[in-house]
Amino acid sequence: MNMKKAIVAISLALTSLCLNAQAQPASSFKPGEIWPDNNGVHINAHGGGLLYHDGSYYWYGEHKIAGVAGNKAEVGVHVYSSNDLYNWTDRGIALKVEGDDSDIAKGCILERPKVIYNPKTKKFVMWFHLELKGKKYDSARSGVATADTPEGPFTFIRSQRHNAGHWPQNVQPEQKDPESIKLTLAENNKFGGGPSKKHAKFNILGSHFEGGQMARDMNLFVDDDGTAYHIYSSEHNSTLHISQLSEDFLSHTGHYTRNFPFRWMEAPAVFKHDGKYYLIASGCTGWKPNAARSAVADNILGPWTELKNPCTGTNPSNKLGAAKTFGGQSTYVLPVHGKKDAYIAMFDQWNPKDAIDGRYLWLPINFTADGFEIPWISEWDLSHFDK
Template sequence: MLLLSVVFQVEAQDLAGKRSTSFQPGVIWPDNNGVHINAHGGGILYQNKTYYWFGEHKIAGGAGNRAMVGVHCYSSKDLYNWKDEGIALSVSPDTTSDIAKGCILERPKVIYNKKTKKYVMWFHLELLGKGYKAARTGLAVSNKVNGPYRFIKSYRPNAGKMPFYPEGTPESEKVNCASPATKSDGFFCRDLPGGQMARDMNLFVDDDGKAYHVFSAEENFTLDIAELSDDYTSHTGKFVRVYAGHQTEAPAIFKHNGTYYMIGSGTTGWAPNPARWFSAKSIWGPWTYHGNPCVGDGSQITFGGQSTYVLPVAGKKDAFIFMADKWTPKDAIDGRYLWLPITFKGDDIEIKWLDNWNLDFFNDKRSK
């Protein structure tokens, strides 16, 4: 594994100084220092005409998925070339800390609160030495986009709160904790007093400034979409369950022409599986399942990757990039990034593999 890490870093350094003008999914992606970008399970914040990429920092050797460093940040003006901004959130040397070195800290996302002028980071957190039992969400904040971020707390969301249901929802589809109808309902009721499990996650800020936390709950059997407070640092208690009972993770949510879209995956550990997508006219649903958005060779394994974020491209109409990670758990630092354009077919979406592409794709009539 060490030899593999050395080889791929040499490959990245060979590309150093060569300014990129396109995306090459699955290929080594060097930063301004010639080092492969280290921001796995990440998300993007667009702020002050700059893109900021936050993701899990991995190390070579046997650490696997444990967080030994923290959350890495990169910046870019064009999405092709990235500058290393350093570690935005560091894990703690204190073994009693929720974010102690060696914990599992996954899928960090950052949003900006215009009222408080704070940068707010949420992430999936598993406590040191506890495997995936804790299933918490973690919160950190900063006055600067690239950090340092200060860890605030971790917990399970919406303790004691029942889901919100869109008008017209049949009683048979509502959770009844006196007699749970499904395994998923049983997990929900089990966790109701202490809060719902919160694993793979994402954040979404709507046009009105309202922010939402999307996460896998109920042993990954269900996705929750939960409203955040006005300052984005807590949950209001209002949330909906999406595709209950069907084991969905890796949610990535976005909005186009008044319709909400969400892409996710099945649950097959680190092995890739078919992506799945949903749509709704309201963030509160009802959400409709549509199957696999990927088409062509490799579509049944999402081209070897798993969704992490959908990026709206600033200044371009109908331009959204599907961001996925190609996980390599035996040598996590060698994980690759698969960025592909989303094509709209009316209200439907489609994702095809491209070996090499750039943002001019969105100027082509075929992408409309």
């Protein structure tokens, strides 16, 4: 065999090995590694969340473009389906960006899409954080869309701020003070989105009473009684709001609370275990990872008690441990269907310079006497919850 034929033979053999490797179904989670879908392409569902419906899981997330930095929406929300959580089938774009006359115009910022199912209306309802095109982060709105099937296509309904004309359950008398509202309005929303002493000097809640409260990083939660809640960073990211949704899940009831004032909580994810509500979140440091936050409550609307950082161990690929949440940021907590006490904490390992290369850190939650912990495990499977 001459050299040219040998090279061709080796190339064909390597190609065959790669194809065979891709054809082998996955049987474990490998946090931080490339996660191929049924086409062998890395899953493109960033900042996402999961829905379990009629025996299948659906994973919704931000669709990123190769070689493009940042978080502008060029395509929309991608959706994948799975029966086992390891292997995912590409179901296409569930919600497409629209023309320039739409709130979800191409080039807007569309983040953290989450989908829940309403059994009364038989509609799948998607909420997401939305910043209008060309407005940077000044809009601080949420968008809502619906579909008849989990794969979509979803139809965009509207975007808005929330609870206009409604005070939270735990409003303080000074927040209704007209003079403090007037003083804050004069600032013309000149507040940063990260920790600052300035926020506490002004009545941001009151200044947004008439026009509606800001909403950025967000999540959804449906309680055991079927009531749905929207959890989102508000008041220029300084305070987390938890708000009850209407029966059709398409609007807000005006029934909400302020939580963790001036703690700058981003990336909230809520779950329920043994009658208690738990929260995972992060601080506000932009694309840079920080220490995860956690909290517990007896009522979804609070009051909440902060717990310790739940993460333990170190991610060997980047040498980042609990102090940096393994290099990730929380996005969702998934209760595994059919298994008791089985919850998966989902984190995004962002790559702002090439967003499509963002990786997924899925890790098990272990419950402890004083809360819960999330250990780093480089490879694991669902049998972890059988121990």
